[in-house]
Amino acid sequence: MHLRLDLLDGRPGAVTATITGTPTHTVRALLAVHGFEPLDDTTMVMARIDREEAHYAELAARALRAEGVTVDITPQLREEIDTEWTWANYPMPWCSREEIREVSNDAQHIYDAIRHGRLIIHAHAHDSQNIVAVGTYRDGPSIHLHGENHLRVEALRYDSPTAAIAEFERLYGNAVRPGPAPATNIERAVQQARTAPAPGTANTQPRLATAEPVEVPAADTGNHEGLLKDFLESHPEWEKWRTWSDETTHAVHESLVLRAEFVHEAEADDTQWTIAAYESPVSDRLWHATATACTPVQVVATLLDALASQSAWSAGPVTGVFESTMTHALLPLTDANWKHTVDGRRVSWEPPGKEPVGVQFDAGAAGMRPDSPLPTWTIWGGNTAHQPTWTLHLSARTPSAVLYDVACELAEGLGHRQVSTTASRPARLAAPPPVPSLPGQTQTSSSTRPR
Numbered sequence: 001m002h003l004r005l006d007l008l009d010g011r012p013g014a015v016t017a018t019i020t021g022t023p024t025h026t027v028r029a030l031l032a033v034h035g036f037e038p039l040d041d042t043t044m045v046m047a048r049i050d051r052e053e054a055h056y057a058e059l060a061a062r063a064l065r066a067e068g069v070t071v072d073i074t075p076q077l078r079e080e081i082d083t084e085w086t087w088a089n090y091p092m093p094w095c096s097r098e099e100i101r102e103v104s105n106d107a108q109h110i111y112d113a114i115r116h117g118r119l120i121i122h123a124h125a126h127d128s129q130n131i132v133a134v135g136t137y138r139d140g141p142s143i144h145l146h147g148e149n150h151l152r153v154e155a156l157r158y159d160s161p162t163a164a165i166a167e168f169e170r171l172y173g174n175a176v177r178p179g180p181a182p183a184t185n186i187e188r189a190v191q192q193a194r195t196a197p198a199p200g201t202a203n204t205q206p207r208l209a210t211a212e213p214v215e216v217p218a219a220d221t222g223n224h225e226g227l228l229k230d231f232l233e234s235h236p237e238w239e240k241w242r243t244w245s246d247e248t249t250h251a252v253h254e255s256l257v258l259r260a261e262f263v264h265e266a267e268a269d270d271t272q273w274t275i276a277a278y279e280s281p282v283s284d285r286l287w288h289a290t291a292t293a294c295t296p297v298q299v300v301a302t303l304l305d306a307l308a309s310q311s312a313w314s315a316g317p318v319t320g321v322f323e324s325t326m327t328h329a330l331l332p333l334t335d336a337n338w339k340h341t342v343d344g345r346r347v348s349w350e351p352p353g354k355e356p357v358g359v360q361f362d363a364g365a366a367g368m369r370p371d372s373p374l375p376t377w378t379i380w381g382g383n384t385a386h387q388p389t390w391t392l393h394l395s396a397r398t399p400s401a402v403l404y405d406v407a408c409e410l411a412e413g414l415g416h417r418q419v420s421t422t423a424s425r426p427a428r429l430a431a432p433p434p435v436p437s438l439p440g441q442t443q444t445s446s447s448t449r450p451r
Helices: 024-031 053-066 075-082 095-114 159-173 183-194 226-236 297-307 321-329 329-333 402-413
Strands: 002-007 015-020 043-046 068-073 084-086 120-125 131-137 142-146 153-158 213-216 238-240 248-253 258-263 272-278 285-292 339-343 347-350 357-362 376-381 388-394 417-418 446-450
Touching: 002 053, 002 075, 015 024, 015 053, 015 272, 015 285, 024 043, 043 053, 053 075, 068 075, 084 131, 095 153, 131 159, 131 446, 142 159, 153 159, 183 238, 226 238, 226 248, 226 258, 258 297, 258 321, 272 297, 272 446, 285 297, 297 388, 297 402, 321 402, 329 402, 357 402, 376 402
Parallel strands: 002 068, 084 446
Antiparallel strands: 002 015, 015 043, 120 131, 131 142, 142 153, 213 417, 238 248, 248 258, 258 272, 272 285, 285 388, 339 347, 347 357, 357 376, 376 388
């Protein structure tokens, strides 16, 4: 009897177990004890919400070898096993690595109990920072749950469903919604990993990123829904939740200090995107941006790319915006021979041709409080500056690097950009640099990397 453990193509972290030889019932039962589930007659898969599959695959391999089963581990999986990960900006920094695994494993048990019907969720709510829920175990207690994915924990226990639900409604009032919360991106990815591909469909490795500029097809120019979907799929450190009215989707970074809001049925002149960065999960906004529904998807994609990079984890200066920002942030416009004019407190830039697009800086707005709704930067396109077809507004302390990226997109004609691809190992993206109120994690050894 032989067992081969490997990484699952197309889903970073998930592990497959391929069984050869007979009988297989004992091996399948042992694999099930360690979290593997059947994919087909000879293959089982382990996909977890805490991305610790490699660790638990190693434990399964040891247990199976102790039972006399020959287990081979592929070099790719061995590399995952030998690499010790640590979560970026973990909300419980006092926990050791093993304690973090314990918290995550408890969350996995709760997730499995819900998925298999052992824990019935009566209602959920959003408490402004986290998803909370109330449920009852079959033949067990009623509980309140706090958090999602690998951070979901049992908060309170009750003797009866009536008492648990009544207290839940008292605590969260009008925010309470029936049933479980919508599945997170991670939960959907885990579910997909456990689903056998359709007949004739081969698993393929994700495309590698390329720096070759390609023209975006005109048909994709207004596909903001697709842009949101692609962004969430290619950035697993961002999670999605949708309002009860189903009108708005929120994308929130796992640190809770970077957020994007998307209004699905926005009118052409209405704000469809709101993007913001915070100093801490409960602080005022450091900087923010809004884009109307007709804003070219390439411009919004550039802004989202900047939000998901190190560019967003800071803010511009409180004072001296004009002097410190103009030279660097708008250098792409200067290089492209854009002309600027000064009219009172406003400075405007427009391209040398007849393209209906421009940038405007408001010195008066720049001197207001950082969270002021009055935009410091207005980027417009179509028709005229006074009656534009679309607008992108940015606040005073928008990082210079973010403005630079947007300026590059404008200077290149809104038609060319780097190919948007899915990284082959999105869970390994380096954590952004720390900000004073949100310390980043440190590497504990040469083999420790942020998750």
